[in-house]
Each structure stands twice: as structure tokens, then as C-alpha cells.
Amino acid sequence: MTSKSLFCKLVRDKVRRNLWALALSVLGFLFAGPLRVVIYFQENWTVKWLADQELETVRQNLINRLPSILSDELACAGLMIMALLCGITLFRFLHDRRQVDFYFALPIRRETLFGVSFVTGVLLVLPAYFVMKFASAAVAAAGIAGLGMSVPLPWGEFFLSMGIDLLAFFVIYSIAILCTTLCGNTAFSSVLALWALSSPFIAGMVYEAYAMSFYPTYSSNSLSASPWFLSPAYGLLMVERSCEGLLYRMYLLCYVLAAAAALALSFVLMRRWRGECAGKAVAFGPLRLPLKLYTCIVVGLAFGCLFSTLFGYSSIGWLLLCTAVGAAVCHCVMEVIYNADTRAMFRQLPMLVVTVAAALGLSLGLSADMFGYTDWLPKEGQLEWVELHNLYLYDGVNTYSLPNYYNFSAEEQLTDPEVVEAMLGLARLGIENQDWRDTSTSSLDYHPEELDAHMEAIIHYRLKGERHVFREYTIPRTEEALALLNTVIYSEDYLKFHNNAIIFGAELDQKLQDNPDWEPFVQVDDVMRSSTLKMLREEGQVRKLLEAMRADVLDFTPAQAAEEGAVFQLYFGYKTGAARDFQNGVSVYPSYRRTLALLEEYAGIVPVPLDADEVTRVQIEDRHDIYDRNGGEAYTGMTTNREEIAQLLPGLVSEYSTDRYGLATDPYYRVRVLLTNGNMTDLVYLEGAVPQALAEELCRNRPQAEGIR
Structure with missing residues (x-):
């Protein structure tokens, strides 16, 4: 019998x-493929639902949904499971001494014998998968035809998903084969295969845990998908199927290289296999020590991270103790497995100490x-753009925040x-003052009295190669830090994506082109009186207002921001018809000369200070005890006295202004004014403008039973 015929016979x-x-x-593939598509069409494309929809809406919905219908993660998961099962099952003959002697006695080279088992696994799984995929496409085409529509199938996404599924199969299959040829015991092979797939992720999460606990510049935003991608099972199962982006393609390349290396090593181990290897936990002695060291160290570190939390993560002593216990226990367990003897638990004491x-x-x-996580800064030429992801400012009493406009689009970054x-x-100042992080609170909801004014900034770096890095810095609120911050948030580069008037103006032409029936408008509200003054609907006026707002916003300075309320x-x-779609509001300040001039021209609107004759009642709240005593009342x-009201009104600005960084307001007093027209408005005092004697008289000597209401 020729070698070729023997190969086919063995297969x-x-x-x-x-x-x-x-x-x-x-x-499995029947349920993951055709049946799932049938169920989808039956549940989502009913006659009753179709009767209420326009044909073009249904067609567009189908076009959007078809790629996900035909590229399902369930089939990929099925391929991975079958790869793991076949990789262990088809090579487990190596774990039986009699089968090893039988197969190795055949007139066939071991390389060919390796190919027999490998090809068998492919034949048992992939034909069913291919039939399932094309049957799913046929069912989808039939469902579309049944709806009486002509929608092309997304063949590009279809074949791309097939390619990723096949890659997932061969990666898991290669790792399972390696673990089976490395071990002489089927049970240990299964455990080792699961460990090989999960341990890189565990190691990545351990590093994240240490960063979270010990690195002052760690940001929770750093906990992205990267640790998950260290596991090929997750990376190939849960990622988007578009393969867009250099980073994602690099992950795929790493998976391919890992599969090739695992397959090559399996091939080498197969050639060197001996009958006496059958039955052993690890068939090759030289590989025992590296495997044990790697496993014990990762398990020990993970054990330390997990169990030290029971005693408080701030204690390095508990962390080290739990790490030592975890590594020692893992070492003892592996010695028992290696030697199949519980008495071998402490046989390698020197190795236990070293581990x-x-x-x-x-x-x-x-x-x-x-590894220098805390002191990291992007190198010159490494940075593509940067983003001020979040900013919290603490002035010694109150906390203010800048809004988060988080977007991965390169066009919207600094x-x-x-x-x-x-x-x-700012990042350098945060690194130089990293000790602040040990005394400050991360949430900034509560501030001990001894804390000085500071800011917490989360900075998002986009590096070349599509890497995203986040760092959180606690920075003393010094003149240098404020000057750097002002350079950022008063720049056109920042404002063009963070000021609603500038954003609206930049999108206006495209919006009107895409929606010809839309009519732009602007509503003007008096923030001091909580009332709407005018609605401007003429497109030309809206455009000129937007141009004026843009110019005024870009000319606005930190000095003006410190003393002007909206x-x-x-x-x-x-x-559109009777419907109105409001965007976020934008404040107008006294320094906005161009904008105020147009409002006066178009609507006859000018800023008018609040007068005592307009006010029925003033409530004022003193919060000194809350902040100074950390929890007082x-x-x-x-x-309602007219003279007292007249004394209280000067220096008040709208609370609309307090959300804007830079305004210097008194942190202790809050005012609510009831107007003669029934409206209520919440106001605050500019810094140094509080009528102290009258405020203390009202709050301390004539207090209400309840707070502001």
C-alpha cells in the first residue's frame, strides 16, 4: 500500500x-445559520409591520441589517468550540501507550500521521460550516424575494466574515493541537488549552489592576478592549467584522503568527514523541519548568489582586502576602500534577522559594x-492628536466640570x-505633582477641608498606529496651570467643536442641503428672568447671528470670563412644519458686542438689569456651614421688603453662567428670585459682590424653616 493510499485510508x-x-x-451550524435567518425574518418582517412602513424605509433597513444577519458571532463561536474539541480528540491517541505503539509502527512518517489528524479535523467541521454559510445566504435571498424587493446581498462583508471565522478556527485548532501534543494526559491537555487561551487576558487585567491601584495617572478610561484582545478567542469573536484600522489588522496578524508558531511547535513535538511520554502531565521534561514558572507567577499575581481586596487594596503588605500564597499554592498543585503524587507537593522546596x-x-x-506608566508622555512625532476628555476644577469649596465631547473622529480633536x-x-504638571493623587478624591464629590484648590484632567492621546491612551492628572490650581488651561479652552481649535453656536453654524449648510424642508431658527431667552423674548426665523438673520457669535466667542478672553455673567x-x-428640534443653548455675555447689536437690530432686545420693582420675593441660602464643617446645615x-430686595440684586448673575469655566462667583451663597410675572430664577453672586451684612441678617437672624424652594 502506497503512502498516499494509506494516508487517505487513515483519514x-x-x-x-x-x-x-x-x-x-x-x-450546531444549522441553528447558527439558516434557522436563525428564518427566525429573524419571521419575527421582524411580519406582514403587519410591513403594512405600516414605507417601501424605501424597509429596503434601507434591510441593507443596514443584512451584514450582521449573515455575519453572526454564533457561527464563529461554534467553530471555536469544534476546533477545541477536534484538536484534543484527534490527537489524544498520543496519550495512550498502545495507540502510540500502533500508529508509530505503521509504514508512514510521523509528519504524515500529523497531517492525517489535522486534515480529519478540518473535514469534520469546515464542510458543514461552508454549507451553513451559503444556505444562510440563500435563505436571506429568498426572504428578500418574498418581500418583493431587490436588495443585493453584501458579499464583501459575507466573505470577510467567513475569512475571520476560518482564522478563528485555525487559531484555536492550532493551540488545542499544541496543548495535546505537549501533554501526555487528555484532562491536563484540556485545562492547558483553556489556560493558554485565557492567561494572556488574565495577565493584561493584572497589569490594569496594578495600574489602577498604584499609578497616580491611571484613568478608568484606559480599561479598553486591549486586555481582551490578548485572548484570541475574545478578539476574533467579539471584534467588529470590518477589519478597518491598522491596530485591528495588527491583532489579526498576531493571531496568525501565534497559530503558525503553535502548529510548527506541535509538528516538532510530534516528531520527538516517545511512547513513554503517554500518561504524563507534561510529556517533555525541558518544558515543565518554564510552564510552571509562567503559570505560578500569573496565578500568584492574580490571586494577590483578587484576595487582597478583601483586606483593603491600599495595603501593599496584604498584596504581597496574597501573591506569595497564590504562587506557592499553584506551585504545589502543579508538582502534584506533574508527579501524580500528593507527596510531591513540597519535594521541590528550592524551586518553590524561587517561584x-x-x-x-x-x-x-x-x-x-x-515600566514607567505614571511618567509616560508621547514622544515627539508619535502623537496624532490630543483631547481634553474631561476636566474637574475644585476651587476650595465647589467643583465645576467641563463637558465631555468624546469622539474618535480625527477631525474633532486638538x-x-x-x-x-x-x-x-498640563500633563507634565500632573506628573510633577503626582503625590496629590494620594490625598485627593477621585470622584470630587467630597473634599476634606485641608485640600487646596486643584483640577483633575483626563487627557486622551491618539498615537500613530491607531493607539488610544488615557491618563488622569491631578494638578494644583496655580497661575501656570490656569494659563495653560486657558490656552486650550479659549483656542479656536477647542471652541470649534465645543461651542454650540460654532458647531451649529459649521453644520448648517449641510443640514439644509440634506433636508430642504428644514428652516433654521434661534430662540432668545432672558436668563435673568427665565423667559423667552423672541423667536427669529429668517434664515439670513440666523446666519448673521451665527457669524457674530463665532467672532464674539473667539474674541472672548479669560479676563472677561472672570467677571461677566450671561x-x-x-x-x-x-x-419642520409644527415640529421644532432644539439644539443645546449657548450663552451671550455683555462683551459679545456684535451679537448684542444684531439682537437689538432684529428684535429690539437689549440687556436690562433686574429691577426691584420686578421682584416679589428673594430667598437667599448661606452654605458656609456645609463646606466649612464638611456636612453642616x-x-x-x-x-419681600423692597429696600432689602434692591440691596440684594446688584452683583447677581444667572446660574447659567456657573457652568462656564472662568467665572469668579461667590461659592457660599445661592439666591432664588420670584418675579411679579410668576417666574422663578436661580442666581449667584459675583466674587466680592455679596451684601454681607444683609445676607447674614436674613440667613442667621431671620431664617426660614426650610431651604430654598
């Missing part, structure tokens, strides 16, 4: 003896930031060299 024999795998593949010492050394190194340098300057609030939007007073 047929293996397929026949493992028909359970073929049956399982057919059954525990290595785990403790790595734990100390990670806790001391051995690229101006001066702004980027200012952001890096006088109007403008709401831009679109009108507020004192609230009320007056």
Missing part, C-alpha cells in the same frame, strides 16, 4: 470513528511602576501645535 477511518463531531457540526520570590519581585516591580503643547504642559441664552434649531432667609 477515512478517523472520520468514520469521529462522526459525532460531524453530526455536532451540522446540528515565590519571582512572583514577589514582579509584584514589587509592578507596584513601583517598573491638533494646533500651541494647543497640543499646552495640553502636554445676559441671554440662545437656542438654535430647525423647524444651610441657612435660608427670605425677604
Whole structure:
């Protein structure tokens, strides 16, 4: 019998003896493919639903949904499971001494014998998968035809998903084969395969845990998908099927290289296999020590991270103790498995000491930031853009925040060299003052009295190669830090994506082109009186207002921002018939000369200070005890006296202004005014403008039973 005919005979024999795998593949892929598509069409495309929809809406919905219908993760998961089962089952003959002697006695080379088992696994799984995929496409085409529509199938996404599914199969299959040829025991092979797939992710999460606990610049935004992608099972199962982006393609390349390396090593181990290897936990002695060291160190570090939380993560002592215990227990368990004898638990005491010492050394190194996580800054030429992801400012009493406009679009990030340098300057100040993070609170909801004014900034770096890095910095609120921050948030590079008037103006032409029936408008509100003054609907006026607002916003300076409260609030939007779509509002300040001039020209509107004759009642709340005593009570007073009201009104600005960074307001007093028209408005005092004697008289000597209401 020729070698070729013997190869085919052995493949047929293996397929026949493992028909359970073929049956399982057919059954699983039937439910993951055609039946799932049928159920989808039956549940989502009913006659009743279709009767209420326009034909073009249905067609567009189908076009959007078809790629996800035909590229389902369930089929990919099925391929992975079958790859794991076949990889272990078809090579487990190596774990039986009699089967090893039989197969190795055949007139066939071991390389060919390896190919027999490998090809058998492919034949048991992939034909059923291919039939399922094309049957799913046929069912989808039939469903579309049944709806009486002509929608092309997304063949590009279809074949791309098939390619990723096949890659997932061969990656898991190769790892399962490697673990089976490395071990002489089927049970240990299964455990090792699961460990090989999950341990890179565990190691990545351990590093994240150390960063979270010991690195002052760690940001929770850093916990992205990267640790998950260290596991090929998750990376190939849960990622988007578009393959867009250099980083994602690099992950795919790493998976391919890992599969090729695993397959090559399996091939080498197969050639060197000996009959006496059968039955052993690890068949090759030289590989025992590296495997044990890697496993014990990772398990020890993970054990330390997990169980030290029970005693408080701030204690490095508990962390080291739990790490040592985890590494020691893992070492003892692996010695028992290696020797199949419980008495071997402490047989390798010197190795036990070395393993525990290595785990403790790595734990100390990670806790001391051995890789320079805290001091990291992007190198010159490495940065594509930077984003001020979030900013919290604490002035010693209150906390203010800048809004988060988070977007991965490169067009919406900060690229101006001066702004980027200012952001890096803030980062350097955060690194230089990293000890602040040990005394400040991360949530900023509660501030101990001894804390000084500071800011917490989360900076998002986009690096070349599509890498995204987040860092959180706690920075003393010094003149240098405020100057750098002002350079950022008063720049055109920042404002063009963070000021609603500028954003609305930039999108206006495209919006009207896409929606010809839309009509832009602007609503003008008096923030001091909580009332709407005018609605401007003429497109030309709206456009000129937007141009004026843009110019005024870009001319606005930090000095003006410190002493000016908003006088109007403008709401831009679109009108379609009777429906109005309002965008976020934008405040108008006394320094906005161009905008105020146009409002006076178009609507006869000018800023008018609040007068005592317009006010029925004033309530004032004193919060000194809340902030100074960390949990005291507020004192609230009320007056309807015209003379007292006249003394209280000067220096008040709308609370609309307090959300804007830079306004210097008194942190302790809050005012609510009831107007003669029935409206209520909440106001605050500019810094130094509180009529102290009258405020204390009202709040302390004539307090209300309840707070502001």
C-alpha cells in the first residue's frame, strides 16, 4: 500500500470513528445559520409591520441589517468550540501507550500521521460550516424575494466574515493541537488549552489592576478592549467584522503568527514523541519548568489582586502576602500534577522559594511602576492628536466640570501645535505633582477641608498606529496651570467643536442641503428672568447671528470670563412644519458686542438689569456651614421688603453662567428670585459682590424653616 493510499485510508477511518463531531457540526451550524435567518425574518418582517412602513424605509433597513444577519458571532463561536474539541480528540491517541505503539509502527512518517489528524479535523467541521454559510445566504435571498424587493446581498462583508471565522478556527485548532501534543494526559491537555487561551487576558487585567491601584495617572478610561484582545478567542469573536484600522489588522496578524508558531511547535513535538511520554502531565521534561514558572507567577499575581481586596487594596503588605500564597499554592498543585503524587507537593522546596520570590519581585516591580506608566508622555512625532476628555476644577469649596465631547473622529480633536503643547504642559504638571493623587478624591464629590484648590484632567492621546491612551492628572490650581488651561479652552481649535453656536453654524449648510424642508431658527431667552423674548426665523438673520457669535466667542478672553455673567441664552434649531428640534443653548455675555447689536437690530432686545420693582420675593441660602464643617446645615432667609430686595440684586448673575469655566462667583451663597410675572430664577453672586451684612441678617437672624424652594 502506497503512502498516499494509506494516508487517505487513515483519514477515512478517523472520520468514520469521529462522526459525532460531524453530526455536532451540522446540528450546531444549522441553528447558527439558516434557522436563525428564518427566525429573524419571521419575527421582524411580519406582514403587519410591513403594512405600516414605507417601501424605501424597509429596503434601507434591510441593507443596514443584512451584514450582521449573515455575519453572526454564533457561527464563529461554534467553530471555536469544534476546533477545541477536534484538536484534543484527534490527537489524544498520543496519550495512550498502545495507540502510540500502533500508529508509530505503521509504514508512514510521523509528519504524515500529523497531517492525517489535522486534515480529519478540518473535514469534520469546515464542510458543514461552508454549507451553513451559503444556505444562510440563500435563505436571506429568498426572504428578500418574498418581500418583493431587490436588495443585493453584501458579499464583501459575507466573505470577510467567513475569512475571520476560518482564522478563528485555525487559531484555536492550532493551540488545542499544541496543548495535546505537549501533554501526555487528555484532562491536563484540556485545562492547558483553556489556560493558554485565557492567561494572556488574565495577565493584561493584572497589569490594569496594578495600574489602577498604584499609578497616580491611571484613568478608568484606559480599561479598553486591549486586555481582551490578548485572548484570541475574545478578539476574533467579539471584534467588529470590518477589519478597518491598522491596530485591528495588527491583532489579526498576531493571531496568525501565534497559530503558525503553535502548529510548527506541535509538528516538532510530534516528531520527538516517545511512547513513554503517554500518561504524563507534561510529556517533555525541558518544558515543565518554564510552564510552571509562567503559570505560578500569573496565578500568584492574580490571586494577590483578587484576595487582597478583601483586606483593603491600599495595603501593599496584604498584596504581597496574597501573591506569595497564590504562587506557592499553584506551585504545589502543579508538582502534584506533574508527579501524580500528593507527596510531591513540597519535594521541590528550592524551586518553590524561587517561584515565590519571582512572583514577589514582579509584584514589587509592578507596584513601583517598573515600566514607567505614571511618567509616560508621547514622544515627539508619535502623537496624532490630543483631547481634553474631561476636566474637574475644585476651587476650595465647589467643583465645576467641563463637558465631555468624546469622539474618535480625527477631525474633532486638538491638533494646533500651541494647543497640543499646552495640553502636554498640563500633563507634565500632573506628573510633577503626582503625590496629590494620594490625598485627593477621585470622584470630587467630597473634599476634606485641608485640600487646596486643584483640577483633575483626563487627557486622551491618539498615537500613530491607531493607539488610544488615557491618563488622569491631578494638578494644583496655580497661575501656570490656569494659563495653560486657558490656552486650550479659549483656542479656536477647542471652541470649534465645543461651542454650540460654532458647531451649529459649521453644520448648517449641510443640514439644509440634506433636508430642504428644514428652516433654521434661534430662540432668545432672558436668563435673568427665565423667559423667552423672541423667536427669529429668517434664515439670513440666523446666519448673521451665527457669524457674530463665532467672532464674539473667539474674541472672548479669560479676563472677561472672570467677571461677566450671561445676559441671554440662545437656542438654535430647525423647524419642520409644527415640529421644532432644539439644539443645546449657548450663552451671550455683555462683551459679545456684535451679537448684542444684531439682537437689538432684529428684535429690539437689549440687556436690562433686574429691577426691584420686578421682584416679589428673594430667598437667599448661606452654605458656609456645609463646606466649612464638611456636612453642616444651610441657612435660608427670605425677604419681600423692597429696600432689602434692591440691596440684594446688584452683583447677581444667572446660574447659567456657573457652568462656564472662568467665572469668579461667590461659592457660599445661592439666591432664588420670584418675579411679579410668576417666574422663578436661580442666581449667584459675583466674587466680592455679596451684601454681607444683609445676607447674614436674613440667613442667621431671620431664617426660614426650610431651604430654598
